[in-house]
Amino acid sequence: MYAVNYHRAASVADAAKLVKSGDAKLLSGGMTLIPAMKTRLAAPSDLVDLSRISDLQGIKVSGKTVTIGAATTHYDVASDEKLRKACPALAHLASLIGDPAVRHKGTIGGSIANNDPAADYPAALLALGATIVTNKREISADKFFKGLFETALKDGEIITAVTFTAPAKAAYEKFRNPASRYAIVGVFVTKGKDGVSAAVTGAGEDGVFRSKEIEVALAKNFTAAALDGVKVPAKGLMSDIHASSDYRANLITVMARRAVAAANA
Amino acid sequence: MSDVSFVVNGRRVSGTAEDRTLLVHFLRENLGLTGTHVGCDTSQCGACVVHVDGRAVKSCSMLAAQASGSAVTTIEGLANGSDLHPVQAAFKEHHGLQCGFCTPGMIMTATDMISRHPEGLDEATVRAELDGNICRCTGYHNIVKAILAASKAMSKGVKGRAKQAA
Numbered sequence: 001m002y003a004v005n006y007h008r009a010a011s012v013a014d015a016a017k018l019v020k021s022g023d024a025k026l027l028s029g030g031m032t033l034i035p036a037m038k039t040r041l042a043a044p045s046d047l048v049d050l051s052r053i054s055d056l057q058g059i060k061v062s063g064k065t066v067t068i069g070a071a072t073t074h075y076d077v078a079s080d081e082k083l084r085k086a087c088p089a090l091a092h093l094a095s096l097i098g099d100p101a102v103r104h105k106g107t108i109g110g111s112i113a114n115n116d117p118a119a120d121y122p123a124a125l126l127a128l129g130a131t132i133v134t135n136k137r138e139i140s141a142d143k144f145f146k147g148l149f150e151t152a153l154k155d156g157e158i159i160t161a162v163t164f165t166a167p168a169k170a171a172y173e174k175f176r177n178p179a180s181r182y183a184i185v186g187v188f189v190t191k192g193k194d195g196v197s198a199a200v201t202g203a204g205e206d207g208v209f210r211s212k213e214i215e216v217a218l219a220k221n222f223t224a225a226a227l228d229g230v231k232v233p234a235k236g237l238m239s240d241i242h243a244s245s246d247y248r249a250n251l252i253t254v255m256a257r258r259a260v261a262a263a264n265a
Numbered sequence: 266m267s268d269v270s271f272v273v274n275g276r277r278v279s280g281t282a283e284d285r286t287l288l289v290h291f292l293r294e295n296l297g298l299t300g301t302h303v304g305c306d307t308s309q310c311g312a313c314v315v316h317v318d319g320r321a322v323k324s325c326s327m328l329a330a331q332a333s334g335s336a337v338t339t340i341e342g343l344a345n346g347s348d349l350h351p352v353q354a355a356f357k358e359h360h361g362l363q364c365g366f367c368t369p370g371m372i373m374t375a376t377d378m379i380s381r382h383p384e385g386l387d388e389a390t391v392r393a394e395l396d397g398n399i400c401r402c403t404g405y406h407n408i409v410k411a412i413l414a415a416s417k418a419m420s421k422g423v424k425g426r427a428k429q430a431a
């Protein structure tokens with residue numbers, strides 16, 4: 001790792017000021033950034049640690065509205081009792097990220113800012129129609145996730161929270177890469193007042209996306225059987241040593257079918 | 266350079282370190298606590314697991330500066346003098362190690378796992394919770410056996426000690 005200056009921010013305003021210095025980067029759980037710095041893939045001059053800012057911590061549920069602070073860890077999302085009632089699918093998703101030690105440090109804000117094409121949270125936020133709140137503005141999930149490791153965030157812009165309305169039904173199913181534990185394919189389905197949605201992670205060449213084929217079939221009939229014979233095109237899907245694009249296309253339907261069954265259970 | 270200070274295994278320690286110093290290097294090189302191991306460069310093997318403020322974390326993926334102000338427990342902090350911690354005793358009893366390289370991380374993960382599951386553990390849960398700990402020798406079977414035995418032993422009455430250690 002190259003030399004770096006570490007700063008611990010006391011507030012969001014403090015962090016916004018600190019991140020302007022040199023080639024500074026925000027640090028949350030560090031579960032992506034520190035490994036990247038160790039391999040010198042990232043070499044910021046300064047790190048601005050957000051993890052001790054109390055405004056960025058915690059989960060609020062009021063009625064159907066859920067708000068999660070950006071620095072809330074995967075472990076805290078997975079084990080929050082209010083969230084497990086309001087939107088168990090999201091708590092379950094958090095429990096599938098990495099391993100226990102990763103979940104104790106990694107945060108929702110860091111995960112979506114990074115927008116890894118195989119990360120879990122992007123699928124949930126896109127399917128839930130969530131809003132990403134920053135220190136500057138509010139961004140809807142469909143405008144936030146832009147491509148591989150690319151988001152709508154401007155330099156130095158800080159995610160403070162994500163918020164969404166809990167749907168009547170939702171579930172997430174993930175086919176994990178057994179070595180990295182990231183998704184080879186993950187599908188998050190929801191059914192609510194505004195209809196159904198199905199967002200796919202791990203598969204798209206441009207990162208997370210909503211599958212039209214799955215959504216059209218589920219809009220007619222929100223059951224696993226409605227997906228029998230539904231084909232998702234392999235065009236635009238990733239091919240790598242773990243899985244070909246054809247295999248991923250097939251897995252999307254399989255994971256969607258399991259997710260719908262879980263959502264209806 | 267930054268001043269860092271923690272409570273490590275119940276003792277207050279402070280020192281100066283380059284900001285880029287990883288917690289694992291501070292523990293091993295500045296404090297001489299070489300029980301915490303480095304097994305990989307990819308945050309995947311878990312040989313470096315310690316507890317920071319009561320939660321199991323990978324000390325190779327965290328700066329010492331990030332942990333400053335926190336309470337840190339390492340493998341050296343578990344035994345009570347020459348009395349092994351119940352998880353250490355169970356690893357010995359059930360032959361849960363061969364070369365021993367992964368063992369400190371396994372045991373720190375196991376004590377955290379047991380304290381998060383006061384209702385008890387089953388084999389599937391133990392195996393899932395060991396996702397982040399890699400062992401090149403044992404095939405995991407005896408590690409799982411040891412953790413299940415320790416969890417049982419600890420719920421039978423040594424709970425106080427387990428809490429204190431976690």
Ligand SMILES: Cc1cc2nc3c(=O)[nH]c(=O)nc-3n(C[C@H](O)[C@H](O)[C@H](O)COP(=O)(O)OP(=O)(O)OC[C@H]3O[C@@H](n4cnc5c(N)ncnc54)[C@H](O)[C@@H]3O)c2cc1C
Pocket residue numbers: 025026027028029030031032033034035050070071096097098099102105106107108109110111113114116118119120121153157158159160180181182183307308309
């Ligand atoms: C072994 C291992 C397995 C993993 N498995 C999975 C998995 O199965 N699924 C999965 O989804 N992820 C997985 N991850 C990644 C993990 O979820 C990370 O926690 C996550 O990607 C980054 O979150 P963080 O809080 O650690 O962010 P950091 O590493 O601290 O930061 C990541 C990036 O986000 C930026 N950032 C952080 N916070 C903010 C903010 N509030 N506003 C704006 N920018 C910000 C940082 O500047 C940096 O560029 C794994 C990681 C490891 C090490």
Ligand code: FES
Pocket residue numbers: 302303304305306307308309310311312313314323324325326
């Ligand atoms: S040394 Fe920390 S995970 Fe391998």
Ligand code: FES
Pocket residue numbers: 361362363364365366367368399400401402403
């Ligand atoms: S005992 Fe040798 S690596 Fe686990």
